[in-house]
């Protein structure tokens with residue numbers, strides 16, 4: 001089973017830490033044309049699922065619904081960086097997850113149209129020589145959100 005290590009989970013909690021972490025999401029259209037965007041809050045619902053709010057990202061949403069694949073870089077300076085591959089799971093426009101995301105985006109003065117859930121399929125270090133060991137991948141932490 002693939003999951004997000006605790007060191008990265010800690011960067012993807014709700015709250016002010018999110019503003020210190022750079023998140024870049026890449027998708028592709030049905031012709032394979034890549035499309036990368038900056039994300040504000042990116043939350044780990046649990047160690048196998050990420051979520052972000054759709055505000056303006058219409059091309060990204062269309063790409064995910066069409067071709068399903070996502071690649072996300074999570075970067076905290078100076079040298080913590082992680083690459084997560086995943087697939088489009090669901091677009092949520094109501095319910096507890098949507099409500100919590102709406103609250104989180106208010107901290108950025110942004111309004112949430114819906115929440116995209118991404119199922120994690122692969123996680124690796126993007127920090128050059130810095131690698132996380134098996135231990136950090138096998139220690140389960142408590143989910144941040146329940147859906």
Ligand SMILES: Cc1cc2nc3c(=O)[nH]c(=O)nc-3n(C[C@H](O)[C@H](O)[C@H](O)COP(=O)(O)O)c2cc1C
Nearest residue numbers: 037038039040041053054055056057058059060061
């Ligand atoms: C700091 C920052 C955070 C952003 N966060 C989000 C976000 O969480 N959701 C979103 O839909 N767009 C966000 N954007 C805007 C998108 O990155 C940008 O408008 C994108 O081009 C729109 O998506 P699209 O090209 O897929 O249509 C953010 C932009 C910046 C600069």
